[in-house]
Amino acid sequence: MMHPAFLIIALLIVAGATAAMRLRNLIHCALALTCALGGVGLLYLLLGAQFVGFAQFLVYIGAVSILIVFAILLTHGMDGGGDTLFSRGRALGWGLSLVVFAVLGGAVMSSRMLPEGSTEPLASTPAVRQIGDLLMTRYILPLEIMGLLLTAALIGAVLLAMKSGASAMPHTQPGGKAATQPGRDGQ
């Protein structure tokens, strides 16, 4: 038996995701995406994973959706791409995703290996202290690699979005500013 809150959240997620994929205005798409991601965060909270739920709210609603809105505004792309929204291979894409959903859903519904799962609430929700202890002991190497990956991604994103490489920057500035920053010209 399912919780009624689960049905409401599932409806929110599916409606938000469908709207994000169907709407024409890209800002509306970003808002619908925020709705769907917020629904996923609510579902984490419902399942008892508080830390992941709040991380989802912070990272996705706080950072990723703002980043997407910034990208939409920077590319002047309010309209979702000309006269037609969908690309040339749209029938193939829809058929493929329908087949993927049918295969995955059929496998889930017919599987006998899935654990039954206790519907009663967890004895104790995992405390942040436990998660922090694990992150600092058993998962210390993945944590460090994650930090390295985020630093590399940050530097790479800045370099990619910079205007035609760093060496072109001083020349676009008017008159003599390049001379005041000799460190940049060498790179």
Place this chain on the structure above:
Amino acid sequence: MTPLKACLLLSCALFAIGLAGALTRRHAIIVLIGVELMLNAANLNFIAFWRFGPHPEALSGIMFAIFVIGVAAAEAAVGLALIIAIHRHFKTCDLDRINRLKDSSLPEVPADQPGAGPNT
């Protein structure tokens, strides 16, 4: 239907919607949004298996979900930077028209840059 199956079916639906968007839409940012939806579907599976699995006290699913969220944030940042760079170069985000890796419109770019400078 057990709660685990309900969660897995919802995750399947989210994945299929994201896949349909990533495969059929023309705008590059919408394709990236579809990829984000698919990542969230995978994350939902981790949390569902952690919650309804035999050992909820082990916290492995939560750790996986946290790391997936971190990688997804890095992916979104790099992907959006790539889209901005491509838009600056080709002046479009239409994936049906961006069909070459070769830098064939290079002579136009320096001529456009002084005009495009104050806008961006």
